[in-house]
Amino acid sequence: MNDANELPRTCDRCKSFELYKTQVSSGGGYAPNYLPQLGTKWFAAPNFDVVVCAKCGLTQFFTPAENRAKLSTSSKWRKL
């Protein structure tokens, strides 16, 4: 599972500490799949950790480490 310590504690935009997090599916099926080929289970899309700043609304998505580990070997992802 994702290590919560990887998530930000302050907002990059307004420097507020009023951050809230949740987990949502990265999609697939009838919805867009935002993390293609990064799942660790064939039947389920990976989850994002979503962090929202209550003060300014900046919203950030974070991909768990177990899914990021597949980036370099996946044909769907190209290193910038």
Ligand SMILES: [Zn+2]
């Ligand atoms: Zn903010």
